[in-house]
Amino acid sequence: MAWLVLKDGKAYEGEAFGFWKDSEPVTGEVVFNTSMCGYQEMITDLSYSGQILTFTHPQMGNYGWHNEESEAGKVLIKGVAVKELSEGEGSFHADRSMEEFCLNNKIPGIKDIDTRALTRHIRRNGTISGVLVAELEQGIKFWQEHSEQDIQPDRHWVYQTTVSEEYEIHGEGPLLAVLDMGIKRNILRCLQKRGFRLHVFPASASWEEILNVNPQGLVLSNGPGDPDGIPEIARNVGNLIPKLPVLGICMGHQIMAMAAGASTYKLPFGHRGGNHPVQDLATGKVTMTSQNHGYAVREESLEGTGFKVKYVNLNDGTVEGLIHEKYPIITVQYHPEAAPGPEENSGIFDCFAEFVSGKGINRHA
Known part of the structure; x- marks a missing residue:
């Protein structure tokens, strides 16, 4: 038996799977994704750091787990919630099952809960924090004793997901x-x-450090959390x-907008899905x-x-995207790389x- 208890007192009963440590409460922002597949890419997407991800599609895990489809080398998602979890590997080419991956990577899961009711509740009331517990009373007591602020990380999630040291990926094209x-x-x-050579920097890298490698362009990546929390x-x-x-x-889209003087705001329940x-x-x-974000740029x-x-x-x-009127800068709120989702x-x-290459619009020094 397991429970997902929301901060507002709403509770959902289910069955535990994955990694549960001595009935220790696990907290996170409860969000939902409407994609029918791609659970591997979502669970390993670091943009879900600190969140409990609810899958609205009723069956997950039915094609097992393929290591090559993971989107990061570490996992910082706090938990997952599913209606039905398929057992076994589900595919001749799978390396393991979804449940085994969750167990090995210390991800608690809850299955056999009413994910439709949970999703409707979030859509009506907005994104809310929740706690995964073994007993209902434990979850109720937790929220009586803790506030939203109590469960916030000491460091912004971006600094927990970024690489610790810069590194280079070889290529024949521009850096x-x-x-x-x-x-x-x-x-x-x-x-x-597209042939690019890549020099990957930690999020804390200074603009001088970036220019020191003489790049011909800059990519600002996706990431978790509130962009207002990292104005630096x-x-x-x-x-x-x-x-x-x-x-x-x-x-990266939100950070660029803020860098130019714009602001962001939190969406009621975010955009997470492939359609x-x-x-x-x-x-x-x-x-x-394909989308996965809880904040947007204020037009x-x-x-x-x-x-x-x-x-x-x-x-x-x-x-969903910006273009600069003078400089060669383009940003998108959605995920053009998909993984999962449409690749168009x-x-x-x-x-x-x-x-x-200088062919798009005039280059400026």
Whole structure:
């Protein structure tokens, strides 16, 4: 028996799986993803650090676990919630089962809960913190004794997900600096496929350190948490706006907007799934996108920043991408690398490659 107890007192009963340590409470922000598959990529996506991820699709684990599809070398998700967990490896090519991966990587899970009811509750009331416990009374008591602030990490999640030391990935093409704020492996793969040589920096790297390697472009990666919690990174990136072509993805998009003077805000329950329609305002083209974020750029704050909205979410009208009116900088809130999700947005990497080569818009020193 296991329980997911939300901060507002709502509780959901289920059965424990994965790693549970001596009935120790596990807390996290409870979010949901509507994708039908891709549980491996989601669980290993560092953007879910500190969160308890609910899968709305009723069955998970049915094709096992393939090591090569993990999006990071470490896992910082706090827990997972599923309706039905498939047993076994589910595929001749699988390395293990989803349950075995959770057990080996100390991820607590809860299954056989009403994930539809949980999702509806989040959609009606907004994202909320929860605690995974063995007994209902334990969860109720926990929230009587703890506040939201009590469960916040001492360090921003970005500094827990980023690499500890810079490193280089060889390639035959131009050198790109990559600011790792919890980067997904498929972003690196997409850049490698286009021939780039990559110099990956920790999130704390200074703009001087980045310029010292003489890159021909800069990539700002995805990452977890509230962008307002890391203003020092935005200030740092601001020094690079006139100096390099830049591609920002997810958290990188938000950081670039903040670097130019814009602001962000928290969405009621975030965008997490593989079927979010986004429109390119320049062409009118609509594509389906993969998304995983709980914050967005405030459109009205863009005035005077030099950025204009390029992409917009057709579900709620939120900003999904920016382009600079003077410098070769493009950012997207969604995930063009997918993993998981639709792959029809990978052209963003080609657009950025043109910026780096000087073919996209005028280069500025």
